[in-house]
Amino acid sequence: MFDEILDFNSDRELDQVEIQKLTKMTTKVEKWIKRYKSGDVKPNEAKKRRMGPPRLSRQAWLQRKVYDKDRELTNRLIALTGLHSDIITASENMQVVYYTPGGHYHAHHDSSDLDLNLPCEHTRHLYPKESHNNITATRLCRFITVLYYLDDTEEGGETAFPVADNDTYTMVDYQKDGRAVNPYDLSNYCKDANLIIKPRKGLAVMWYNHHINNTTGMLGEHNLFSLHGGCDVLKGEKWIANNWIALDENHDMQIKFHRKQLYGGNKARTGKSSSKEQVESGNENYVDTVKETKSNCNSRQEVVVSHPDATRVPL
Numbered sequence: 129m130f131d132e133i134l135d136f137n138s139d140r141e142l143d144q145v146e147i148q149k150l151t152k153m154t155t156k157v158e159k160w161i162k163r164y165k166s167g168d169v170k171p172n173e174a175k176k177r178r179m180g181p182p183r184l185s186r187q188a189w190l191q192r193k194v195y196d197k198d199r200e201l202t203n204r205l206i207a208l209t210g211l212h213s214d215i216i217t218a219s220e221n222m223q224v225v226y227y228t229p230g231g232h233y234h235a236h237h238d239s240s241d242l243d244l245n246l247p248c249e250h251t252r253h254l255y256p257k258e259s260h261n262n263i264t265a266t267r268l269c270r271f272i273t274v275l276y277y278l279d280d281t282e283e284g285g286e287t288a289f290p291v292a293d294n295d296t297y298t299m300v301d302y303q304k305d306g307r308a309v310n311p312y313d314l315s316n317y318c319k320d321a322n323l324i325i326k327p328r329k330g331l332a333v334m335w336y337n338h339h340i341n342n343t344t345g346m347l348g349e350h351n352l353f354s355l356h357g358g359c360d361v362l363k364g365e366k367w368i369a370n371n372w373i374a375l376d377e378n379h380d381m382q383i384k385f386h387r388k389q390l391y392g393g394n395k396a397r398t399g400k401s402s403s404k405e406q407v408e409s410g411n412e413n414y415v416d417t418v419k420e421t422k423s424n425c426n427s428r429q430e431v432v433v434s435h436p437d438a439t440r441v442p443l
């Protein structure tokens with residue numbers, strides 16, 4: 129309430145002007161107190177409001193054929209991740225993010241919990257038509273994030289991982305050094321994060337959003353320690369780009385995805401919003417193209433997933 133109604137300039141103090149305004153505001157304040165007392169305002173709602181919007185930034189998608197014509201970056205990603213080139217090449221295009229002072233992205237996960245009742249967003253269009261029509265929800269299956277800093281930022285704008293390596297982390301009553309901390313709120317608790325990275329032009333950060341399933345060698349449980357976000361930019365601008373590497377928990381679906389994207393697809397994938405476009409564009413030549421390129425596919429022997437629990441998956 130203090131933030132919402134009284135502290136107009138959000139400096140956490142009531143000055144003369146705010147107090148003068150306050151006298152005209154009594155009805156509104158009384159209404160608020162009444163709502164609060166009646167339990168109408170849930171603690172979460174209050175918390176969210178104090179944190180401000182989850183994200184304050186501008187985003188754009190770049191197509192691989194535009195930003196990486198010569199595949200230099202793609203090849204470096206293959207080397208960096210140790211993954212099969214098809215996994216990298218079939219993944220989402222690059223997202224560029226721009227922040228100005230006050231801009232931030234509160235802590236979040238880039239991928240979704242492993243839920244076998246929901247298809248992965250990147251392979252949803254590969255399900256048979258009948259079941260496909262029944263798909264109303266999907267989840268993000270982003271095994272790896274690679275984040276690039278495209279420029280320095282004068283002040284603030286760190287990428288923070290509030291609970292990295294914290295074995296004792298639970299979502300309830302999170303504490304740091306004996307103080308209650310809201311690990312999602314990077315405007316107020318950025319410096320409490322366990323890992324903080326200062327933007328520096330040319331630096332890239334890579335992390336795993338999931339574990340590997342030891343039996344299948346494919347996408348495993350969500351790694352909740354990958355919680356992260358962008359702290360408030362205090363001075364200057366922040367420019368970053370994201371590459372998300374998609375992986376299904378189902379090996380056959382992932383291979384189908386590669387074939388369609390790389391050898392049978394007629395449209396490049398442009399991020400989450402494009403899958404509908406891809407489905408609608410269809411691809412009647414798929415079977416022929418797969419036949420033609422089968423030798424090409426077959427020359428690729430295996431998908432190698434590089435991860436602390438790495439296993440080799442036959443293709």
Ligand SMILES: O=C(O)CCC(=O)C(=O)O
Nearest residue numbers: 225233286287356357358
């Ligand atoms: O701005 C940052 O440092 C983090 C951005 C991020 O997490 C995202 O775009 O998903």
Ligand SMILES: [Fe+2]
Nearest residue numbers: 237238356357
């Ligand atoms: Fe993120």
